[in-house]
Amino acid sequence: MERNILIPDTDLKVSPLGLGTVDAGVRWGKDEAGQDLIYGTYMDQGGNLIDCAHVYADWQVVDGRQEVARAERVTGDWMQRNGARDKVVLMTKGGHPVYTHPDMDLHINRVTKADMRGDLVGSLRTLRTDYIDIYFYHRDDPRIPVEEMVETMQDFVREGKIRYFALSNWSAERQRAADAYCKKMGYRGSVADQALLNLGSKYMNPLPDDTLVYVKGDLYDYHVENSRSLMMPYMGNCSGFFHIYAAKGEEAVQGHPYATEGNLRLARRLRELTEKYGCAVTNIVLGYFMQEKFPCVPLYGPIDAASIVEAAKTFDIQFGPEVYDF
Numbered sequence: 001m002e003r004n005i006l007i008p009d010t011d012l013k014v015s016p017l018g019l020g021t022v023d024a025g026v027r028w029g030k031d032e033a034g035q036d037l038i039y040g041t042y043m044d045q046g047g048n049l050i051d052c053a054h055v056y057a058d059w060q061v062v063d064g065r066q067e068v069a070r071a072e073r074v075t076g077d078w079m080q081r082n083g084a085r086d087k088v089v090l091m092t093k094g095g096h097p098v099y100t101h102p103d104m105d106l107h108i109n110r111v112t113k114a115d116m117r118g119d120l121v122g123s124l125r126t127l128r129t130d131y132i133d134i135y136f137y138h139r140d141d142p143r144i145p146v147e148e149m150v151e152t153m154q155d156f157v158r159e160g161k162i163r164y165f166a167l168s169n170w171s172a173e174r175q176r177a178a179d180a181y182c183k184k185m186g187y188r189g190s191v192a193d194q195a196l197l198n199l200g201s202k203y204m205n206p207l208p209d210d211t212l213v214y215v216k217g218d219l220y221d222y223h224v225e226n227s228r229s230l231m232m233p234y235m236g237n238c239s240g241f242f243h244i245y246a247a248k249g250e251e252a253v254q255g256h257p258y259a260t261e262g263n264l265r266l267a268r269r270l271r272e273l274t275e276k277y278g279c280a281v282t283n284i285v286l287g288y289f290m291q292e293k294f295p296c297v298p299l300y301g302p303i304d305a306a307s308i309v310e311a312a313k314t315f316d317i318q319f320g321p322e323v324y325d326f
Contacts, residue, residue, distance in 0.1 A: 001046035018049035020301035025074040041305040045312035053093040076127040093138035094119030109141040135162040168194035169213040172222035197233035199288040203262030223294040236298035
């Protein structure tokens with residue numbers, strides 16, 4: 001996984017696969033050894049991009065206890081134990097609605113300057129670092145002028161709390177407006193965009209959370225035209241749809257958001273392609289991002305250390321054009 005990507009007009013070189021930490025302290029194990037194995041394996045495979053959010057794992061109950069910012073705290077523990085802070089590009093996000101329960105109202109936006117400052121201060125504390133390399137608005141609120149939202153981030157840059165800012169779940173229209181303001185003011189502007197894009201997103205059914213933004217239509221065109229904002233797709237593994245199909249068949253994916261006729265056709269095709277290339281389903285799914293019309297660095301949430309090693313092999317496989325000609 002050596003093909004690092006330089007984000008234009010920055011000094012940030014990031015690996016082609018980011019480590020998503022939504023399961024830190026939950027699925028990855030509760031002890032330091034288990035967590036060190038995940039982060040360490042990712043680094044050993046050439047990874048350097050750690051993706052957090054102040055809200056990650058807030059909804060999880062572990063040993064009868066709920067913890068705010070658990071994923072950030074676990075990531076901070078790991079960096080401190082291993083002296084890893086200067087070896088990674090650290091990203092986190094603020095401004096997400098309070099999410100201590102899966103049924104909470106996700107439409108209550110928290111992206112005012114006070115909200116963002118409170119989340120950022122909390123993130124710096126739990127991550128035990130003086131600065132964040134890339135800090136994201138986790139959501140948007142169109143009622144707030146983009147000029148005001150950009151200046152909030154620029155204040156954080158001036159204070160040395162963040163190096164660059166970025167956007168997640170913003171429309172193309174709002175991103176273009178922010179770009180125009182930053183150009184006028186001489187700011188670097190947003191360096192990345194996190195939104196939903198994957199092999200099956202073209203055919204999938206909408207997810208229950210309607211605050212998520214999909215890379216299609218105008219937003220897709222925006223990224224074709226604008227390489228200065230690196231696309232960092234989330235849900236890159238299609239919520240496991242193609243893996244479940246490969247392991248258990250069509251009956252096992254009934255009711256899955258990706259279980260449409262278009263994606264079932266793709267799933268059947270993937271079975272043939274894994275045999276042709278001698279690779280795993282993961283490699284076909286992640287390889288999709290290497291064929292896109294704009295640079296992509298997918299964010300990958302592993303289930304264990306072995307899945308990281310498997311995912312990293314993607315970037316050594318030369319897939320032919322017929323793989324993604326759908």
